Amino acid sequence: MTPLEQILLQTGFAEVYPRTLVERFPRIAEQIVQGWGRPVLDDYLADLLIMDKHDREGFPPEVAAELMKLSHAHETYLGKMREEGAWDAEPEENGEHRIDFSPRGGGQAAHDAIREGNLGSLILSLEQNSQHLEFRDEHGWTPLVQAAFSGRLDAAGTLLERGANIHAGDRDGYQPVHWAALQGQTAVLLLLLDYGANPNARSNKGVTPLMLAASRGQENAIMLLMQSGASVEALSSEGWCALHKAAANGQTSTVVRLLNYGADPLQPTADGKLALNLVPEENVRLLTLLDEACWRREQELQALQTPAGGITPAPAPGNWH
Template sequence: MKRALLGALLLLPVAEAGGAATPLPQGMGQTHVGQTNLNAALWGAAERGDAARVQDLLTRGASPDARRPDGRTALTAAALGNHIAVARLLITAGADPDPQDADRNNALLVSGETGSVALLREVLRAGPDLTRTNRFGGTALIPAADRGHAEYVQELLKTAIDVDHVNALGWTALLEAVILGNGGARHTRIVRLLLAAGADPNLADRDGVTPLAHAQRRGDRDMVRLLRAAGGR
């Protein structure tokens, strides 16, 4: 009951937005409601990328960990919009980078999808848990490899991220770069980066097919050459 009430309050309109305020639940203290409205306003400003508004709300006491009822934090909202300045403000204010929403997204995992190196650097300042996984069971490295975000992969590989993490599909970042990539320069560079970082070239998928075998089937000559040079079979 308490959680339901708090969830409803997060959706209350903020007084500054104009219009009549929604009547407060009987017995609810004004201080708590004021904090709830500040947090809701902060979340909306973060989603819009309004850094000045975010700074103002933080100064007035909004929590840097403000979140929606589904668990999505202001920092994750900023990451989805690639709002670097907002992310910097929230992290400087102490925002926790790790909480995941109902879709299992958090700021780091979202950055792996967008490929924003600038956002990644901000999130890394907060010391995120690199082992958190998305709805497919993958770390931030895997969607980045899949989508051809070579600069992002290079930056993330400077951390202690597990280069051989296997997702729920049974694929590593290396397998995804080969299987889901287009065989072009970006994905080939990612294969090179992953191998240089120590990725196992013979870690096969659930059917026992190795990255080299996949690359050969696809006719990706440059990937085949790189995988063979790394000891792929």
């Protein structure tokens, strides 16, 4: 499978693969691969389709038709990328809408391509050297970590199909699943989980993806993780659970969701603090909610431990601060 065929298959445009163009004009196909996902490619394709230049004989009809279909597919893809905010800035053009093939620092090219949303450059980088698949940047990130953080679903799929290590963490032990959860990149998170990512993966300090998602209020990510077997009771090396993270960051709706999943409001951190004690003082609603949750949980525990008729009332709500 050629790099261009891989790109079109990965992005949902396999039906416009320009077989004749690839066979008869391989250099043009390479430039299309290099520019895929960048606005300059639209200009390049438009330039190719202009047949009235004195130095151009024109393409055979079948190649021109392939270019037309390819141009339309790329416009559609680029429009989708703009809606998703997949790229922020377009690299400068090189000459008359020609695309720059200059190398960009070995394995670093894979990371750059992912940041730019340039699937073509990523595939070229991996084709040139398979070791780029696990190349670590200055943060200790692999390309898959970069794709998870950035929400680049196409890039993540390409990397996983080529055998990227789904469990490879950065310097702090955060794996791709951690970063996808933190950023709320649910499409990438679902893909990672489908490929076997551990929903209870631990960082060097015992932090799980659920804790990170809870700290940001990423509730769709939380649902995916819980459906995949994430533990709401897991504790970091500092004794923090997902509920502690959500409470400390004032994530009221996330706290409600975690309580519904069975999080224990009476679970203390390593230094003895409850989730209630971590809530920002100005968040009165969340303080009240956790206060009542502590009261209910204490009643449940007393009902389990005290013989019938001998229950000692738990401290009333408002006395847990």
